[in-house]
Amino acid sequence: MTTELTAEVCVVGGGPAGLTLAVELAKRSVSVVVLEQSGHFDRSFRGESVSPDSVWLLDRLGVLDRLEGAYQQMHRMEIVDSGRTVLRADFRRFPYPHPYPVEMPQPALLSALASLGQEKYSDHFTLVRRATVNRLVRAGGDSGPVKGVTARTPEGEITVRAALTVGADSRFSKVREMSGLSYTKLPLDRDVVWLKLPFPPEWDDRTYRIRINGDQHGLFIPTRPDSVRVGFNIPKGGLKELRAQGLPALYERLDRLAPELSGSVRSEIRSWSDTTLLDIFTALVPRWSMPGLVLIGDAAHTLTPILGQGVNHAIIDAVTLAPLVRDAFDQGGSEAALLRASQAFQRSREASVDKSRGLQLRQERLFALHGAGGVFRRSLYRVVDQSQKLKEKVLGGAYFQLQKPGPHAVEAQSSATRGVTGLPGDR
Template identity: 35%
Template sequence: MPADPAVVDTDCCVVGGGPAGMMVGLLLARAGVRVVVLEKHGDFLRDFRGDTVHPSTLQAMADLGLLEAFLALPHTKVSALSAQIGDETIHLADFHGLKTAAPFIALMPQWDFLDFLADAARRYPTFDLRMNARAEAVVEHDGRVAGVRVATPDGPLEVRARLVIAADGRRSVLRDAAGLPVEDLGAPMDVLWMRLSRKPTDDPEAPLGRASAGRMFVTIPREGYYQCGYVAAKGTFDAIRSAGMEAFRHEVAQAAPMLADRVEELRSFDDVHLLTVTVDRLTRWSLPGLLCIGDAAHAMSPVGGVGINLAVQDAVAAANILHDAFGLDDAALDERARAVQRRRLPPTRAMQSLQLLIQDRLVGAALSGRALKAPAAMRLFERFPRLRRIPARVLGLGFRLERVRSPDAFSG
């Protein structure tokens, strides 16, 4: 007979220790809510995750009084974004004019970001982070989600909670278990991520996207190397791999000529990591006792690097709405959970619509092999530099900036 699971009782169980899960866990614990965060891995060391920390997230750190300490971590500051389309270089966004605590993008490994949030959250006695804890199923009682069944190295665990927040990503176990309906918005591409060395004295210090007939490539500067993304037509990775590494090195050299002298660093396809791009969103983010946020509620395209920042904005909004709801009855708590979707769906829909437009007009055109020219609207950014503030505002702060309103129950 299998052993009975150990049981933990809490106010809120957060499934997933990514940006959304760690931020909402920190904010709710800070407000005095008992929170258990479950992370299925033993650490946060996964490469080729989103590493672009935008001004909206930096503003949240400032609201928490953590910005100075956060920026003491190794990072690269990016104050402008450009793209090379065909033979033209277009300066797209200038963040200098943003009226925010940190008007720039901080490029930082996501594991450093998550470790920082975890350390900040551990200062609160109401926070409990469980690593190597894989959520496997929801617990239901009287028609509502009442907790989560968890596999741990020490045996089965049952976390009972008044609210379960699913922040377990685009392949969310909990959203699938709950049967929440998903609207697939489509994506024409996948991304092959890799590392290539960077020459700090000669190579550009800012991210750069390149689009030409049949190819798209992104370079993101990191300490000592570039995180590179080769954009491939959806579902073609098997064919690329079958063609062999030498052919792929040639493709990379054609897509990014400045890196042609470094493609031999790609020794095999073990050095290439496939991101299967999905763009979708739930039509309903919650059930009684359950709320989905971040990628579990809406998987974003990598276009613009906004994914982790939209997830953090969900977390901030969720904490603002929910922090004082755990003293209310179940019906009132569930209504607050529904209010999170009402708050966050419009900016999510707007950002995904913009990403889909770029995918259709630029990514799809590039991958089709057609000759590319910069759209007329983009050329306006070259003629009128002040217009670069518009994409900076959209990419940097999103369509609705969430400020931290939840209290610190332990201050003073």
């Protein structure tokens, strides 16, 4: 039995990009159906670091209040290279409405977005869980405009017919594959092994820590309520070799980066199933849209984990696209109007994404340096450490692309923008 639904927009993927977009569309009285493959929002090592610009947007969208107590502000960043601190940044000195990145479990964020849509905008917002999209519905054959999707659910097949289909289904996007939109996957020279440990008592829980030793580095991220997420680099495709060396090789690697965790890693990580591998790559998608379909978030521009940019750009994408889609429907909702909106969305977002990707790739190259390159890296970090303006410039490329700095920015902008939606000018 096939169930049919009709909406103006069908969003494939109930992650930060998809749900933020759905809420923003429903708020604008655009009917939207979200198809989410999972039956729950339980996700570990997925987008828990939220950049300051996204925190600012979540506040403006009325979501942050729903997350009170579920997130933790981060006040500092510290880079230690070869046992010496080479860079400290204090976010409390950054003059923005929301200067702090936050650590927020993704299930809490997604639940807050879903409940907001279901409670406030139920006439226009529908979320279907356990729906696995398997086909794009096209008009006039396989190369025609997209008119929706079909999906498998435990109750049978579902067809959603929509004027616009949005692929928000992450870095391994099935919608992108089915659409035929070309892309280039650029593997980086490393992968990351993630694990979670009890938070060490000698650390404060408001500091991001980066530890570097030669060409090895680790990220140490406080995680509510009392854990630390640890991510350390291995060569691309190197997990098999690391596992062949046994868990002692993992322990010794962390000993060199963070001896404070030597005891807990041995007591908590007893098998490789206690770790998670993240395949690190970036994806370049020349064209994010085609008639009837547009990609957003990681489906359109996969980024690396550095500085939490995946969630950041996913949320900004959603807030940028929603008013453009609303305008297209106000113009009649034709295929041509929606395609123009999708193309305008890409034009407005591409430069910002490219800027963040460039910053991430430069950091990746710095982390990989060793020998004489390591001396250069340490010198560079020390130069940045001596200047607050340089810190603001370097981190501003990732963290502060939307917020405007200035005296009394926190008080003036947060009160002026609370409850306002859309980006000024949709840059």
